[in-house]
Structure formats: C-alpha cells, structure tokens
Amino acid sequence: MRFAVQVIVILVLASILELILPWWSIAIGAFAGGLVFRTRANFIAGFLGIGILWLTMALIIDTSAAAPLTTRVGNLFMGISPTVLLLATALIGGLVGGLAAVAGASLRKPKRKLKYY
C-alpha cells in the first residue's frame, strides 16, 4: 500500500514539476517521493513512478500523432522500432527516477527507529 502511494506521489509530483521545470525535475519529484514515503523498494518505486509517467505521456502523444516521427527517430537510432523507442524513453526516465528516489530515501533515518519516538 505504502509502496503504491509512493509510486503515485512520485508520478504526480514529477508530472507537475515537468510543467514548469526542465526534464531533470523528475529527479526532484522522485527524490521527494523517496524522502517522504521511504519504503523497502525505493528504486523500484522511483523507476515505476517516472517510467509509467513517461510511458503514458509518450503513448498519448503517439496515438494522436499526425506523422511517423517515432519511426523516423527509430531509424536514426540504429533502426529500432517505435515500440522499443517508447520503452527506451520509459527506461531512461525510470533510471533517473529510481536513483533519485534511493537518494531521497537515504536522507531519512531508518523507519524502525522512528517508531520509538
């Protein structure tokens, strides 16, 4: 549950930050998500949060595309297919999200200790 919340928070935060800041703002979103909702799988949460965000956004754009730019870009990148390009987009975003979430989470003391306050 907490994990799902963490993924969703990262996704929502990043999608808001992307509206006002450059692409690397996804790292801020994932970092915050890691810091506030630290779980046992922060990397996966960051990876999924950003990966799903980028994948969805790219898919939305691709389904209403007037021209096959994804095919053209795929051809420029050693002939990869539009699907692979979509997955590569999600992967790149996901990697940054995952690492940033780990960084955020590591800033906070382990949860176990918190309980004793």
Add this chain to the structure above:
Amino acid sequence: MSIAKFLISSILTLLLIYFLDNSWNIGGNPLPPLGRFLDPYHGFWQNIEKTDQKGSTSLDIKGLKAPVKVVFDSLMIPHIFADNDDDLYLAQGYVTAMHRLWQMEFQTHAAAGRVSEILSADAILNYDRSQRRLGMVFGARRAMEFMENDPIVSQVVRQYTEGINQYISSLDYASLPFEYKLLDYEPEAWTPLKCALLLKNMAQTLNMGDKDMEMTNALKLFGKQYIDLLYPDHEKVGDAIVENAGKWNFTPISLDTVPLAVPQEFISIAKLPKSDPTTGSNNWAVSGSKTATGSPILCNDPHLNLTLPSIWYLLQLHAPGINAMGASLPGAPGIVIGFNDSIAWGVTNAQRDLVDWYGITYENQERDKYQLDGKWIDTEKVIEEIKRKGKPTFHDTVVYTRWGPVTYDKSYRAEHNLKDYAFKWVAHERSEEVLALYKLNRAKNHSDYMNALNHFHSPAQNFAFASVSGDIAMRIQGRFPVRRLNEGKFVLDGTKQASGWLAYIPNEQNVMYKNPERGFVSSANQYPVDPTYPYYVTAPNYEAYRNRRINNVLREKNNISVEDMMKLQNDNYNLKAAESLPTFLNMLDSGSFTKDERAAFVILKQWDYFNNADSEGASYFEAWWDMLMPMIWDEMQKENLLLEWPTTFTTIRLIKEEPAFEFFDITTTKEKEAAPDILRRAFAESVKNIRKWKDEHADEVAWADYKDSFIGHLLPPMKALSIPVKTGGNHDIVNAHSRTHGPSWRMIVSLEKSGVKAWGTYPGGQSGNPGSKYYNNLLNRWVKGEYYQLSFLRGVPSQDDAIFITTLNPK
C-alpha cells in the same frame, strides 16, 4: 552508513542526469542528450503534431503596426494580408520561421562554413574550410553594402529579420524544432547578413561551375586541335534561347584585344566537388495565340538537389501595391518564382562563365606581396576561425588578392601544385537581388519587369515572363563580364590587370526579346543566343536535349491547355536515346551475344524511348550509357590531373561521325578499339550489372526501381530521414528527375483576364518538421505528375473547415 548511501546515490543520480543532459560522441556517432531528447514533456515527442492540430488563432507580435491576417489553406500555404509593407515582411519572416527555422539557419551556416559548430568531423571541417576559402562570407558582405544602404531593401530585410527573431524569441526547449534537439544546439539571432548568405548559397549552387583548370590541363595534354573537337564553344544543336538575328541594335563595348597568354601548365589540385552539371531547369511562356483560352500560359520547373525540408516555401503576399504568390526561399524576403494579379515569371539557370582563376606570382614564401603590372601589391591575409563542437577552434589563413581569395594552396588541396590561383567569381561583387524581387513581385507589365530585372545581378538567370495583357518575353539577366575571344576558358595570368574583367555588358545589351513570332519563349539551360549577338559567349556546359524536346512540342501544338503543359513538364521522352540508340544497336556485333545480352538487345530494340517509371528499355539504355562514358574517356582519368569529360552530345556525335576516333581506344589494352568495340564492351558490362541487380531485387528491371531516387534530408548524415520515390525521367529529359536531382517546384500559370489561375506541385511539404503531416504531404502527387490548383486569394475569406486563420496582433 546512511550518509554514505545518500552521498553515493545522490552523486550517481547527478552523474546520470549530467550524462543524459549532454550530447556525446561515441565512436564517431553523435548521441543527443538522451534524457532531454526523450522526455515526453519537452523532448522530441513534443515535435509530434496531433492529427487535429491547428495553430493559434491569434498571436501578439512586437513591431507590428497593425493586425495581420494569415490564412493557412488546406496545403498549409500561408496567405498573408497586411496593411503595409513593413508588416508584410515581418509576417513573412515570422511565418516562414514557424515552419522552416532550422532549415533556414542551417543553410546559412552551411553557406558561411560553420557546420563544424553543429557537427564535428574531418569531412565537415574540410567543407567549412572550402566555404571560407571560396569567399562566401566575403561575397555576402559585399551584398550587404547595398542591402544596408538602399532605403527599400534595408527596410524589407530589417522587417523580415525582425519577424524571424520574434519567432525565435517565442521558443522554449519544448517548441524548438526537432533537429536542434537531435543535434543539441540552439538557434542564434537572425541577421540581415544571413539573408545575403542564403542568396550566395543559391549563387553557389547555380553560378559557380567552371572548368578552367580542366581545360588548361587538356590543352597541354591533348593540344589545341583536340580542344576544339572535344570541347567546342557551341555545339550548334537546336535553337538558342533567344533567336533574334540581326536585331541587336546597339553598339557593344569593345576591349582592346591583348592576345591572352595561352597557359602551358599542368594543374594538380584536388578540386572541390562541383555542383551536379545536370542541375538545370525548364521554363517557357506560350502566347495567347497558341492557347485554348487565348491567354498566355507560363511554366517553370527548377531542377535542384531534392531535399527535405523542401527547398521552396509557398506563400501569398498581400498588401497595398502587392498581391503576389509563389515559391520563396526560406531565409530571403519576397517571392522568387511566382505570379501576381498581372504577370507571372519563372527562372532557369543562365549558362555562362562567371568564374575565373588567376595565377598568382608571390614575391616570396611569405605571400605578403604579389605581382601586378610590374609592381608588388600587398595581399590581405584573413584568418578564418572555424569553431568546432567539442574540439578546439581551427584557424585557417586565406590569402586575398584583388582578384579574390586564393582558394587552393599548399595547406589546402594543392599540396603538390607549384602555383597558386586566385578565385574570381561574379557573386563576390555588389548585388541587388532583394530589390529586383521586390519590384518583380509588384510588376504590372512588361516594362515593370524590365525595370525590376535591371537590379538582378547574380545568380544569372533566364527570366521567362508572361502578362495578363498578353505579352510574353525572355531575358537573360545577370552581371556578365565582357569577354574577349576564348577569355575565361583557361586559367588566366594574374600578374596583369588587363587579364581581368574590364567591363560588364550593360543591362540593356543583355540577351532578351519580347513576343517572338513563333508564339512562345523557352529556356532549358541551352546555348543562349544566335550568332549575331555581338559579345563572345562561353560557359562550362550547355544542355542539348531538354530544350529541343520542349521547343518541338511547343512548336507543333496549338490550342494549348493547362493539361498539355502538365504533360510536357512530366514528359519522359529520351531524345538522347532516340538519337543514339539506333546507331548503338547497329554497331553491336550480335554474333557473340550471351542469353542475357540477346534478351537485352530485344528489349532495347522494342523500346519507345520513353523513360517511364515501368520501362525496362530505359534501364538497359541508362545502364549502358553509364558504362560507356567512363570507358570512352579513360584518357581523362589521370592521377592528380584535373580533366573533364566532353559532353554527352559531343560524345554521341563522335561515335556516329568518327567511329575510329583515337579516344575510343582503351589505353590499357593492346588492341586498338573503335566505337563498335567499346559499345560492345560497355553493353556486356551493363547487361551484367542488370543481371546482378535482377538477382538481388526483382525479375523485371523497371526504370523507377533501377534509378532508385530518393528525397534526402538536408543534412546528409541523416539518411534515415530520407524518403525513397519511384519516378520516371532522368537528366537530359524534360522530366529531369535523376536519382538525386529533379524538378523542385513545378508551376503553371494561366494569365486569364478574368483572374490569374495557377497550379503547382513539389516533392515535400510546407512544414520542415518531420513530426508534421505537412512535412511531405505534397510528395505523392508530385511523384504521380499531378498538381494542386493554388488558391490565389483576392481578400481574406471567411473561416471554414478548409482553412485556418491566424491573426498577428501588435504587442
């Protein structure tokens, strides 16, 4: 523990972001900043236009005096309605940049030799050096002297520049054109110099051809008698562009003929690649006496290296005093080829020698002084700074003389050559093209057209003209040096002022005529004028086939319709084949045929000489021809020695008339070959090539498949963005579509009194964005030889589904 973890993961995150936020060159392959590029919120995904995408209905733009309406029609052609010239050109700059910013900037970078700033590679550095050493920026600066001082032109260029810059300043990363994201750089501010560079770029494509060094070598190698045989000044075939015998009523400028020193030297320079000699164009205007409507029709199709984004950008310019429509060059204000309410005009390249090379004698190795009329004159050394992406700046010293820059020297492509040559080119001179186009766009009749052309200097063009009032005309306009006999055919002596261009032909003495008796004017890069014209005319080459086919069709036809003209622009008749193939086939020794050769022979025998897309005969003929030329002119393949093959026409004439001509001997064999032997060998090789092609591709060798044309991206390394097309035609054919070059814009204008009508088609689309459906939406019709009727508006129409109106408001 957790601090270490924090530090490590934070540093890793930052490193990853740094890596993904920057472009890299991995093993010679440039890699864009992957994170930035792939981010769906800002990266290339944002360049993908939606199927139902419309532009903004209104935009606020600084510098406008009044609102401007821009009507985009269903082809995405903008029709700009402005209240005054200033707003008109500002809007043209803005709208053109909206669709073509990357292209217009890249072309000016390419002209100025600045591509290394974007992409770094040895070949690109060499290219940049060549542009600097040819004096491209030097020429553009000379053109600027006029642009800045003429009251009309300075204003037009300033407003156009302002429009482009307004668009640039509206951009953020997400809205940046695709190529900037891919190559990881940003547009810089537009300047009037860039407009000048763009025009020089066109001049380079069209007016920089020469073979002076090649001819000098041929002279020394083969001797004078062969020069006249192999490279005649005039092939005397077909009609000249202007046949006006006996009507040149003026006193020509005559120069004291100092006997030109005939050079006796071998030049070994790795000369820069020339523009494709098959680059050319067709234009013609038919008088109302020969048309079905009784109104003149004007047609034009300029043949260029076909690229995406498309070379031309169509638009309509409407303001008090102007209502013109046609093809513009992205980066230059005004319309280059088009029509207005009263007239239409079209251009083809004027074949004329506008380049010379002057041998320089330096005082010493320092190259500080050179000899001129017995005195030592200072050279000017320009240090070119070529900035390179990811590499240190490259400095190149170019020596300038009064003749022009010394392009080739010990540091550039002439390591083994003993002498330096300075490059003189007409486009280095002052010029006024923007004013010429400004006036031409507004011309109402023949005399306005004449007045406008007086300002056109370079690149020299054959201007066809037709008017609603019924006139047709042709004028070969440019700045032409007065040449003495044979002047300009060989390299010249740079130590004497007298070997320079001592005068230019006055405008009113240029080749031109109006309403000729035959009822049409036409040009297709052939010889310009009848022999009674009182000036010596020479050029690197003339076209020998297209022009005759066009004239034959126009002469025979009456009651001409627009459809007839469409058919003629797409005509695939191969006159070269019709004139040569019967002889070739007769000369073939058919006794020794293989099975494949016999089949090829039958196909060729039955061929109708049309290079249609599905023709097999065309494939066999063209394959044969492509083998034949290098075999015949094997004498011209000398290491380190520049030579040029004689023309197609001369080659065929020699095969027919002098089959035992000694050049038909293949130098590497013991036997003495004649034309039939060499035809037989080339035939065998070409049939083998086609066999190989068939084994790899298909059972039938249709011409379109064999020719394998494509529309390439403007940036050659981006091969993946080019689009293959299957068409007929070829160079030397009216439908001049070879593998890479062809009709870049086909226009037909019917100048009817009830209103000018026009049709057009071009291989691409209005948008330069590969993520837009307008990137290549016009291509299919062009391939099929079909046209769009252009909507030439008289006023702002009311909004409907077919159009989209954007209002540009003063900010």
